[in-house]
Every structure is written in structure tokens, then in C-alpha cells.
Amino acid sequence: MKTLQSFKARTGEPFGAPLLAHTPEQVDSIVEAASTAFASWQASSGTARSSLLRALAEAIESDRDELVSIADNETALGPVRLNGELDRTAFQLRRFADMAERGVAFESVDDPAVAGAPPVGHPAMVLQRVPLGPVAMFSASNFPFAFSVLGGDTASALAAGCSVVIKAHTAHLVLSNRMLGLIQKVLEVKHLPKGLIGMVQGGGSDVGVRLVAHPLIAAGAFTGSTRGGAALQAVANARPRPIPFYGELGSINPVVALPGILQAKGAELATLLAGSINQGCGQFCTSPGVIVLLNDPASDAFVAQLTVALKALQPHAMLTPGIRQAFDNGVAHIAESGVKILLQENGSPEAPRPFLAQTDAINFIVNSELSEEVFGPAALIVRVDSVAETLQVLAAIGGSLTVTLWGAEQESDDARALVRGAMNIAGRVLFAGVPTGVAVCAAQQHGGPWPSSTQPMTTSVGDTAINRFLRPVCVQDAPSWLLARSGQPC
Amino acid sequence: MKTLQSFKARTGEPFGAPLLAHTPEQVDSIVEAASTAFASWQASSGTARSSLLRALAEAIESDRDELVSIADNETALGPVRLNGELDRTAFQLRRFADMAERGVAFESVDDPAVAGAPPVGHPAMVLQRVPLGPVAMFSASNFPFAFSVLGGDTASALAAGCSVVIKAHTAHLVLSNRMLGLIQKVLEVKHLPKGLIGMVQGGGSDVGVRLVAHPLIAAGAFTGSTRGGAALQAVANARPRPIPFYGELGSINPVVALPGILQAKGAELATLLAGSINQGCGQFCTSPGVIVLLNDPASDAFVAQLTVALKALQPHAMLTPGIRQAFDNGVAHIAESGVKILLQENGSPEAPRPFLAQTDAINFIVNSELSEEVFGPAALIVRVDSVAETLQVLAAIGGSLTVTLWGAEQESDDARALVRGAMNIAGRVLFAGVPTGVAVCAAQQHGGPWPSSTQPMTTSVGDTAINRFLRPVCVQDAPSWLLARSGQPC
Numbered sequence: 017m018k019t020l021q022s023f024k025a026r027t028g029e030p031f032g033a034p035l036l037a038h039t040p041e042q043v044d045s046i047v048e049a050a051s052t053a054f055a056s057w058q059a060s061s062g063t064a065r066s067s068l069l070r071a072l073a074e075a076i077e078s079d080r081d082e083l084v085s086i087a088d089n090e091t092a093l094g095p096v097r098l099n100g101e102l103d104r105t106a107f108q109l110r111r112f113a114d115m116a117e118r119g120v121a122f123e124s125v126d127d128p129a130v131a132g133a134p135p136v137g138h139p140a141m142v143l144q145r146v147p148l149g150p151v152a153m154f155s156a157s158n159f160p161f162a163f164s165v166l167g168g169d170t171a172s173a174l175a176a177g178c179s180v181v182i183k184a185h186t187a188h189l190v191l192s193n194r195m196l197g198l199i200q201k202v203l204e205v206k207h208l209p210k211g212l213i214g215m216v217q218g219g220g221s222d223v224g225v226r227l228v229a230h231p232l233i234a235a236g237a238f239t240g241s242t243r244g245g246a247a248l249q250a251v252a253n254a255r256p257r258p259i260p261f262y263g264e265l266g267s268i269n270p271v272v273a274l275p276g277i278l279q280a281k282g283a284e285l286a287t288l289l290a291g292s293i294n295q296g297c298g299q300f301c302t303s304p305g306v307i308v309l310l311n312d313p314a315s316d317a318f319v320a321q322l323t324v325a326l327k328a329l330q331p332h333a334m335l336t337p338g339i340r341q342a343f344d345n346g347v348a349h350i351a352e353s354g355v356k357i358l359l360q361e362n363g364s365p366e367a368p369r370p371f372l373a374q375t376d377a378i379n380f381i382v383n384s385e386l387s388e389e390v391f392g393p394a395a396l397i398v399r400v401d402s403v404a405e406t407l408q409v410l411a412a413i414g415g416s417l418t419v420t421l422w423g424a425e426q427e428s429d430d431a432r433a434l435v436r437g438a439m440n441i442a443g444r445v446l447f448a449g450v451p452t453g454v455a456v457c458a459a460q461q462h463g464g465p466w467p468s469s470t471q472p473m474t475t476s477v478g479d480t481a482i483n484r485f486l487r488p489v490c491v492q493d494a495p496s497w498l499l500a501r502s503g504q505p506c
Numbered sequence: 507m508k509t510l511q512s513f514k515a516r517t518g519e520p521f522g523a524p525l526l527a528h529t530p531e532q533v534d535s536i537v538e539a540a541s542t543a544f545a546s547w548q549a550s551s552g553t554a555r556s557s558l559l560r561a562l563a564e565a566i567e568s569d570r571d572e573l574v575s576i577a578d579n580e581t582a583l584g585p586v587r588l589n590g591e592l593d594r595t596a597f598q599l600r601r602f603a604d605m606a607e608r609g610v611a612f613e614s615v616d617d618p619a620v621a622g623a624p625p626v627g628h629p630a631m632v633l634q635r636v637p638l639g640p641v642a643m644f645s646a647s648n649f650p651f652a653f654s655v656l657g658g659d660t661a662s663a664l665a666a667g668c669s670v671v672i673k674a675h676t677a678h679l680v681l682s683n684r685m686l687g688l689i690q691k692v693l694e695v696k697h698l699p700k701g702l703i704g705m706v707q708g709g710g711s712d713v714g715v716r717l718v719a720h721p722l723i724a725a726g727a728f729t730g731s732t733r734g735g736a737a738l739q740a741v742a743n744a745r746p747r748p749i750p751f752y753g754e755l756g757s758i759n760p761v762v763a764l765p766g767i768l769q770a771k772g773a774e775l776a777t778l779l780a781g782s783i784n785q786g787c788g789q790f791c792t793s794p795g796v797i798v799l800l801n802d803p804a805s806d807a808f809v810a811q812l813t814v815a816l817k818a819l820q821p822h823a824m825l826t827p828g829i830r831q832a833f834d835n836g837v838a839h840i841a842e843s844g845v846k847i848l849l850q851e852n853g854s855p856e857a858p859r860p861f862l863a864q865t866d867a868i869n870f871i872v873n874s875e876l877s878e879e880v881f882g883p884a885a886l887i888v889r890v891d892s893v894a895e896t897l898q899v900l901a902a903i904g905g906s907l908t909v910t911l912w913g914a915e916q917e918s919d920d921a922r923a924l925v926r927g928a929m930n931i932a933g934r935v936l937f938a939g940v941p942t943g944v945a946v947c948a949a950q951q952h953g954g955p956w957p958s959s960t961q962p963m964t965t966s967v968g969d970t971a972i973n974r975f976l977r978p979v980c981v982q983d984a985p986s987w988l989l990a991r992s993g994q995p996c
Contacts, residue, residue: 058926100624107625127949134590135597138945139938143970146929253743257904257956260963414747427987432996435988436549439636439979439996448629448983455628459617461980466747473750473977480633480978487963488970489929490951493938497917498925506922506929 020219022189025092026333026366032190037218043226049211050150050179051232057212058147058177059505062116065175068206069113072166073106075198083194087160090188092333092366093296098161105161108168108456112175115479121145121176121486122503139493144503145486147177148260149234152227154248155185155192156239157335158299164188165195165215168456168477169237169262174213176485177505181233183224184217187336192217221247228252228261235260235485239301239476242266242389242467249470262484263470264463266389267417268305269451272406272434274423275312282314285422286321290329292450294370297331298393299339301468302418302451305389306380307397308406319374319397323358326370331393333366339391340366346390347371353386354379355396368392377405381412403430407437415465415472418444418451441465443472510709512679515582516823516856522680527708533716539701540640540669541722547702548637548667549995552606555665558696559603562656563596565688573684577650580678582823582856583786588651595651598658598946602665605969611635611666611976612993629983634993635976637667638750639724642717644738645675645682646729647825648789654678655685655705658946658967659727659752664703666975667995671723673714674707677826682707711737718742718751725750725975729791729966732756732879732957739960752974753960754953756879757907758795759941762896762924764913765802772804775912776811780819782940784860787821788883789829791958792908792941795879796870797887798896809864809887813848816860821883823856829881830856836880837861843876844869845886858882867895871902893920897927905955905962908934908941931955933962 018037021030038046076083084098091098115121125143130136151173155164162168170180184192196215203210216223221244228236228251236252236259238245245263252261271289278285292304307322309315334340350373351357361369371394380386380398400406410419419438424431424447438445443464454462460478463469469476474484491498498506508527511520528536566573574588581588605611615633620626641663645654652658660670674682686705693700706713711734718726718741726742726749728735735753742751761779768775782794797812799805824830840863841847851859861884870876870888890896900909909928914921914937928935933954944952950968953959959966964974981988988996 104625125949127947130947134943135594135946138947141945141947141949143949143951144929149930250743253740258960259956260961424988425985427985431985431987435996439634440639442979443977444980444982445984446982447985447988453624455631456625457617457620457628457631459615459631459633459980461633461978465977466749470748471750473973475978483963487933487955488951488965489932490934490949492934492936494935495915495917495921495937497921498914498937506925 018219020186020189020217022090024089025335028337028366031089035189035193035217038216038223040222040226043216043223044230046211046214046216047150047181047227047230047232049209050181050214053209053211054150054179056209057179060177061504062119062122065116065177066113068202068208069109069116069171069174071202071206072199073109075202076102076166076195077106079198083191086191086194087188090191091160091335094332097296101159101161104456105166108162109166109171111456111479112171112482115482116175119503120482121147124503141490141492142494142499143488143490146489146505148485148487150179150181150232151485152183152233152236153180154183154224154236154238154240157185157187157339158296159239160188160191163239165192166199168481170213172481173237173485176482178485179212180214181227182213182215183227184215186219189217224248225251229255231257233259236262237476237484238263240265245470260484261470262474262476264301264476265467265469267301267464267468268387268389268413269302269416269418269420270306270308270410270413271304271420272308272422273318275310275314277423278314278318282318283321286318286325288450290322290325292452293326293395294329294331294393295452297334297367299335299391300452302454304420304451305395306413307395308409309397309399311399311401315399319358323372326372327359329370331367331370334368334392340368343368343390343392343394346392347394349385350390350394350396353383370394372397374399377401377409380409387413403433407433410437410441414441415468416442417462417464417468418442418446420446420451443468443475508709510676510679510707512580514579515825518827518856521579525679525683525707528706528713530716533706533713534720536701536704536706537640537671537717537720537722539699540671540704543699543701544640544669546699547669550667551994552609552612555606555667556603558692558698559599559606559661559664561692561696562689563599565692566592566656566685567596569688573681576681576684577678580681581650581825584822587786591649591651594946595656598652599656599661601946601969602661602972605972606665609993610972611637614993632981632984632989634979634981636979636995638975638977640669640671640722641975642673642723642726643670644673644714644726644728644730647675647677647829648786649729650678650681653729655682656689658971660703662971663727663975666972668724668975669702670704671717672703672705673717674705676709679707714738715741719745721747723749726752727966727974728753730755735960750974751960752964752966754791754966755957755959757791757954757958758877758879758903759792759906759908759910760796760798760900760903761794761910762798762912763808765800765804767913768804768808772808773811776808776815778940780812780815782942783816783885784819784821784883785942787824787857789825789881790942792944794910794941795885796903797885798899799887799889801889801891805889809848813862816862817849819860821857821860824858824882830858833858833880833882833884836882837884839875840880840884840886843873860884862887864889867891867899870899877903893923897923900927900931904931905958906932907952907954907958908932908936910936910941933958933965
């Protein structure tokens with residue numbers, strides 16, 4: 017049996033007792049239990065789903081102090097952020113509970129019979145939606161609550177009528193197991209099978225690969241690195257019966273700032289942007305990694321302001337030693353790629369210092385590795401000669417969760433071209449503020465072209481996240497008893 | 507330069523002059539033209555899109571006699587079917603024209619700002635939809651109009667604001683080139699770039715692979731064999747930037763007929779089912795390939811009736827010698843897999859005879875190749891002892907465009923279980939009639955779990971087919987000039 021050990025992120029000391037990794041046989045039996053639980057849960061009412069989701073929200077809220085304390089030890093993200101994240105997680109659970117009650121999972125399109133020959137005539141058709149089956153849900157390192165055990169993926173999958181097998185993240189194992197304990201109590205009180213929300217843990221990729229490859233798993237949901245996500249997606253694609261794999265991977269989140277707005281309020285924006293780069297030690301999928309500036313005196317001033325603002329900040333410890341090391345490697349790689357260093361200082365073994373460099377459009381476009389995400393408080397300024405060159409830089413990035421456009425308040429040919437260029441590569445385009453901070457709402461789109469997502473037509477945050485787990489099925493000439501269920505499952 | 511030759515399906519004689527296959531460089535330049543055309547077409551109005559689609563519908567209608575005659579020579583599908591298919595193709599073009607006019611491609615979700623801190627408070631967000639880019643569209647062998655040059659994939663992609671590069675099917679090259687001539691005239695009259703709808707042709711997979719691998723292609727749409735579709739999907743997945751690949755592949759379309767309804771009207775249903783198996787010489791993606799019958803005297807009688815009904819039918823010539831040969835191979839493979847042959851006769855070199863065999867549930871489940879589609883007028887009866895065994899047979903099939911359930915008019919535990927089992931593996935569940943004949947309407951779902959589709963959450967027929975080519979993009983704190991466009995593109 018392999019053992020696993022959690023560590024304190026700030027000191028590297030062991031945290032909690034060693035835990036056992038799941039064996040392949042244990043993974044299989046947890047998946048089988050999820051499959052059995054799915055058989056009844058897919059036929060559950062919206063009220064039953066809502067009731068479970070609300071009870072889970074209450075359970076984490078009532079254990080808040082202990083959960084935040086454990087999470088703070090394991091992640092170093094700090095109690096303010098972690099309390100906020102726990103609030104968000106409970107909010108997400110209740111939002112999907114509301115959707116389950118409103119019957120979002122059971123919405124259907126009624127298409128009554130039309131008399132006559134085809135193509136005009138057709139039988140009575142109703143387009144319904146059915147849950148996919150057991151979902152393999154991979155927790156993220158950087159959101160121990162909101163994108164982990166009871167995060168948005170789990171909440172939306174349960175609301176859709178799917179069972180869930182969670183892969184705990186090794187960066188917060190103690191927290192994950194405490195969450196599992198809360199879940200199991202809630203399931204017991206609700207007389208629901210334990211298998212409805214299972215959890216597996218293991219180092220390396222063994223447990224994760226076993227999970228995605230299991231024939232009873234119907235979909236994967238993942239938040240993490242491009243490398244890890246791409247590897248699991250390849251497993252999902254190589255199955256005898258491939259399954260949808262919803263991966264939210266790396267993103268570089270370009271910010272395009274035009275000279276006009278920098279002239280008007282460059283200092284304010286530099287402080288705002290430095291804060292966003294440094295937020296959570298840059299460990300956000302929406303952390304701004306590339307800043308595109310036209311060659312203009314206002315841009316020069318902004319670069320100086322941003323450098324000063326970043327230098328004044330003190331990033332906290334990173335999530336794990338591996339992530340800390342990867343940051344140094346990533347920064348070293350950028351530094352060697354023909355860029356001009358603006359800010360590079362030695363950090364501690366746990367906490368890095370912010371990094372800032374500058375290059376021109378041609379060097380950025382030629383060196384495709386400069387478009388790769390460096391996870392942490394690093395950013396690269398790309399100086400361009402024109403809006404046309406800006407568009408080339410965006411096209412070279414190709415896929416990102418967000419693009420931020422500062423200074424497009426007035427309509428013009430340039431503004432329209434920049435909006436088009438931004439929309440072509442991103443899932444969300446911001447015209448004010450910073451990309452960090454992803455609202456949980458109806459119009460959110462957290463997913464863009466590769467490598468930011470494996471399935472850019474879907475989102476992992478916001479109301480439409482539930483659609484990932486519901487497959488459309490048309491019933492033709494359905495008997496009246498089935499239609500009387502109004503999309504409620506059999 | 508490689509040359510290509512079209513043939514008469516009924517005789518194997520050459521049809522038309524030899525044609526040149528496109529070189530890799532020519533494919534590239536056609537894709538580049540599609541990319542240039544996309545830059546303006548993505549910003550086109552719904553009225554402009556509708557006007558193009560309607561003109562294309564008129565163009566094929568006014569060339570009907572010649573088009574049907576060419577198609578009949580190349581496919582042997584007969585003028586009645588081909589005239590109907592041309593009607594359907596024009597109907598599809600006009601239906602997507604209506605949708606373009608109604609602004610379906612520009613629909614958005616308005617999510618006004620909410621004051622306060624997160625998770626409740628959020629900025630003003632609007633969820634819009636943007637066209638993906640140039641689409642590589644692969645024509646099908648078996649639908650020379652409705653799933654080919656100006657078929658549903660092309661119509662829905664154009665309505666979404668995408669440009670299209672068509673891969674002509676080698677089984678109807680003369681038809682495809684005549685269609686291209688019509689398209690180019692319409693584009694000229696409308697002052698639209700020739701590159702908006704391009705076409706490539708070539709034998710083997712060279713041209714198709716080049717197309718899907720091209721960096722400027724943003725999505726693939728394909729109707730054809732599981733083998734061909736899986737190969738192209740692998741190319742799409744292996745790109746530096748993977749793209750969505752919408753493949754509609756093989757499907758075995760099980761029909762479950764319960765003893766009660768067979769007792770009541772078995773003879774009528776046998777005639778209906780034989781007609782569906784034989785329709786278009788069985789060359790339909792929705793052709794019923796497996797018939798699941800409970801062990802019961804009514805089922806025995808039905809098997810005898812179906813055998814007689816099938817024996818009386820005369821399938822016409824198949825589309826190509828390759829498809830004809832594949833049918834014989836597929837039938838031989840079934841015949842060797844522990845089944846009882848009910849009907850097997852020698853056909854002509856062009857036209858096969860219907861094939862019918864019977865086996866039990868265990869043999870069917872153990873031999874997974876019995877779940878593979880045999881393209882042509884072949885069906886396999888699977889006899890089962892119980893509803894539970896029926897569910898096991900459906901689960902073994904795993905993915906199908908359709909499941910047909912005859913005899914589920916009354917609600918019961920069995921009926922509910924069968925509906926669930928059918929919905930779990932299919933995109934469309936029919937309770938009357940036969941699966942051949944796919945209505946073009948709002949509630950259609952033509953796509954199910956693998957291997958029937960590569961993307962089971964989408965459909966290639968019906969109104970929601972347009973969603974395959976529109977990616978959601980959220981605009982946050984968008985300027986008023988952008989919001990005033992109400993989702994119309996920049």
C-alpha cells in the first residue's frame with residue numbers, strides 16, 4: 017500500500033497523519049458504487065437534488081473554522097481568501113440547488129407533430145435532457161474549496177442528476193478527507209447511497225488514469241495544468257468508448273491597454289494590475305500573464321509604474337514545493353528567451369518574488385513558449401507598433417480564458433478589430449477591471465479555445481456549467497405517460 | 507497530379523471526365539481563402555446570411571433535373587429519393603436562413619451588474635456567441651445532397667457566420683463539382699468572396715487530413731464511417747491547438763419489440779421494419795441493425811413474418827464497389843459469429859440481397875463485433891429472456907443514434923426501465939414507426955454516445971445543429987457601443 021503525506025505549505029513540515037493511497041481495486045469499487053447510485057439518482061426529483069445541495073452547503077458552513085484552518089495550513093492562501101472561497105462554494109451549491117428546483121435539468125423543447133410529407137411534416141418530437149452518468153471530478157490545487165471536493169463541478173454534476181467520484185488533490189488531502197466526512201454524514205441523513213459522492217486519492221497519475229479509463233465513468237471534469245489535463249484527455253479519448261472530458265487548463269490572460277486610457281489613469285491601472293498579478297501569489301487560472309502595450313510615451317510611463325507597484329508587493333508562500341520550483345523554472349525560461357528583465361529578485365524557498373519582463377511583438381510571436389502560462393506572479397509586457405501587431409500577438413496566443421481590453425470605450429475601426437481579435441481567442445472579454453475574480457452568474461463563460469479548455473463550447477463556472485453533464489435526447493411519438501412526466505426522469 | 511474518376515453506381519462504368527485531385531498546396535490556399543472570407547463573414551448580418559442561404563436553395567432547385575440525373579448515375583439512389591432529398595436540402599437551407607434572420611446566432615444572455623461583494627455581487631456581464639472560424643465539412647457517401655456540399659453542416663455553419671471548406675465525396679464528384687459551380691455563381695451575384703464556400707477533392711485520406719490539420723481550420727464536421735471519422739478525429743485532437751470535430755459515425759439502431767404489440771399487429775410491423783432495413787439499400791445511418799425480441803410465441807411469429815417480408819424485397823445497387831464489398835465482408839463476419847442464419851442469398855456484383863440472422867443475448871454481449879454497424883440491408887435478431895436481459899443488450903451496444911421501443915404504451919416498471927436504458931445509449935428514442943427518416947425540426951437530436959457521434963452533446967440535424975459552430979463568449983463591463991449592437995458582430 018502506498019502512503020500519502022500532507023504538508024504545511026508555509027514551512028514544508030508534515031501535516032496530519034499519513035494517509036493510504038487507493039489501490040486500483042478500491043478505485044474500481046468506488047466507481048461501481050457511483051454507478052449503482054447513479055441508477056437511482058438520475059431518476060431523482062429537482063427537490064431531492066436541491067435538498068442535498070443545500071444540506072452540503074450548510075455542512076461546510078457549520079464546519080467553517082476547522083475547514084479554513086486546515087486549508088490555510090495546506091495551501092497558505094490565508095483565512096480571508098479561504099473564508100471568501102468557502103462562501104463562494106456554499107453560494108455555488110445553493111445556486112445549483114435553485115436551478116435543480118426550477119427544473120433546469122428537465123427543460124425540454126416541445127415540437128408537436130406537423131401533418132404532411134417530409135421535409136415539412138414530422139412526428140411529435142420532444143427534446144429532453146438526460147444526465148450522463150458517473151462523473152470523475154479532479155480537484156484543483158489552487159482552489160481547495162471552490163474547484164475541489166464540493167466545488168462547482170461536483171455541484172453542477174449532482175444538480176444534473178449525475179453521481180460523482182472525486183479525485184482529491186494531493187496538495188490538500190487532510191481538507192479533502194474532512195470534506196468527505198461531512199459529505200458522508202449528509203448522505204446518511206438524507207438516506208442517499210454513500211456511492212453518490214465518492215472520493216479517491218493517490219499520488220502520481222495512477223489513480224486518476226484508472227478513474228478516467230473506467231468503463232462506468234461517463235465524463236471527466238478537471239481543473240489544473242495543461243500537461244496533466246492533456247494527459248487525462250488523451251486517456252478519455254483512447255477509451256474503447258471515448259467520453260467528454262471537460263478540462264480547464266492553462267491560460268495566459270492577455271491585457272491590452274491602449275495609450276489613451278494609460279495617459280488618463282495609468283498610475284491607478286498599474287496598481288490594479290500589479291495587485292491582480294500578485295493575487296493569491298499569481299496562482300489563478302485568470303492571472304494576467306501578458307500585457308500588450310503600444311509603443312507610446314504613456315505606455316513607457318505605465319511600464320515604470322507597474323514595475324514599481326509590483327516591486328512593492330510581497331507574494332505569499334506557494335501551494336507546494338513543486339509549484340514553487342516550476343515557477344522558478346518558468347521564469348528562467350522566459351529570461352533566456354530574448355526578453356528584457358524589468359524585475360527579478362530572489363524569493364524564499366516557499367514564496368517567490370514577482371517577475372516582470374518586456375519584449376517586442378516579433379520575439380513574442382516567434383518564441384511560442386512565451387505564450388505558455390507561468391503559474392505564479394509573473395508577467396511579460398509585449399510592446400507593439402500598431403493595432404494590427406496587437407492582433408497578431410493575440411492570434412499567436414490563440415486560446416485564453418480571458419482577454420482584457422482597456423481603452424475601447426469609444427467605437428472605432430480599431431476598437432472593433434480589437435474586440436473581434438479578443439473574442440476569437442477568449443471565453444471572456446473584459447473592458448474594465450482585472451481578469452482575476454470569476455463571478456458565479458448566469459452569463460459567466462469560464463472556458464476558451466485550447467489550451468485554456470479542452471471543450472471551449474462549455475464553461476466550468478456559472479449557470480450553464482450544468483449543461484456539461486446533460487445530454488440531449490429526443491423522444492419521438494412518446495406515449496402519454498412519458499410526456500406527462502414533463503421531462504422528469506423515469 | 508493525381509486524377510480522380512467518377513463511376514456509374516449501377517454498372518461500374520466511368521462517369522464524366524477524369525478530375526484532378528487537389529495538391530496539398532491547393533488545399534492550403536483554399537483554406538487561406540476561407541480564412542480571409544471568414545474575417546468579413548463573421549461580421550455579416552442575419553439578413554445577409556439569410557439572403558445567401560435562400561439563393562443557394564433556389565440555385566439547386568432551378569438546376570434540379572440535371573442535379574438529380576447526375577446524382578442518380580453516381581449513387582443509384584433513384585429519382586424519387588433524390589428529388590425528395592433535394593427538397594429536404596433546400597428546406598434545410600431555408601430553415602437556417604429563417605434562423606439567421608431571427609438572429610439565433612446572435613442570441614445573448616443579459617446579466618446586469620449586482621452591487622455588493624462577491625459571491626453575490628458581480629459586474630455587468632453579457633453572454634454572446636461568436637462563430638468559430640473556417641469549418642472543414644466532409645461530405646457523406648449516402649446523402650449526395652442533404653449531408654454533402656450544401657447539406658445541413660454547410661447550411662448551419664454559414665448561418666452561424668463561419669466560412670466552409672467542403673471535402674467532396676469521391677462517390678459523387680461530378681455532382682459535387684456541379685454544385686460548386688452553382689455556389690460560385692451565387693457568391694458572385696451576392697458580391698461575396700469565392701473563398702466563403704470552397705471545395706477540395708482527393709482520393710485516400712491525404713486531402714482530408716491536410717484539411718483537418720490546417721492551423722486556420724477551426725472545426726470539422728463529418729458524416730461517414732466510424733473508421734474514417736475516428737482517424738480524422740485523432741488528427742483534430744493531435745493538432746498543436748485541437749479543434750472540435752463533429753463526427754456522425756456508425757450506428758446500429760436497435761429496435762426493441764415487446765410481445766404484446768407483436769401479438770396485436772406483428773404482421774404490419776414486420777412489413778414496416780423490413781422496408782426500413784431495405785430502404786436506400788440499408789445505406790442509412792439510422793438503418794435498424796439489431797432487433798431485440800423476448801422469447802415468446804409472438805416473437806417467433808414475428809421473426810417468421812420479418813424473414814418473409816425481407817425475402818420479398820429487392821435492394822438496389824449500392825453506392826460504390828467498396829461499400830458493396832464491405833457489406834459482404836460484414837455479413838460473412840456475422841455469419842461466423844455463432845449466429846443462426848435466417849436469410850442469406852447471393853446478390854449481384856452491384857446489389858446485395860437482404861441478410862437476417864438470429865442469436866441470443868449472451869452470444870451478442872460476448873461478441874462485441876456483433877454491435878458493429880454493417881452498412882447495408884442486414885439485421886440481427888437478438889432473443890432475450892427478460893427485460894433485464896434486454897437492458898444488458900442495450901448497455902452492450904452502448905452508443906447509437908436511435909433506439910426504437912415498440913410496445914411501451916402503458917406505464918410500468920418494465921416500460922420505465924426500458925426508456926431509461928434506451929435514453930442512456932441513444933440520441934433519439936422512438937415509440938412508433940421506424941428510425942429511418944430523420945425530421946429536420948426544432949427537437950431533432952441526431953447524435954448519440956460513441957460510436958454514433960464523436961460529440962454526443964451535439965446534433966448534425968435540426969435547429970440546434972447551429973450551436974456546433976457558435977462559441978459562447980462573455981463580455982464584462984462592455985462599452986455602450988458594443989452593447990448597442992445587441993449581439994450583432996463587430
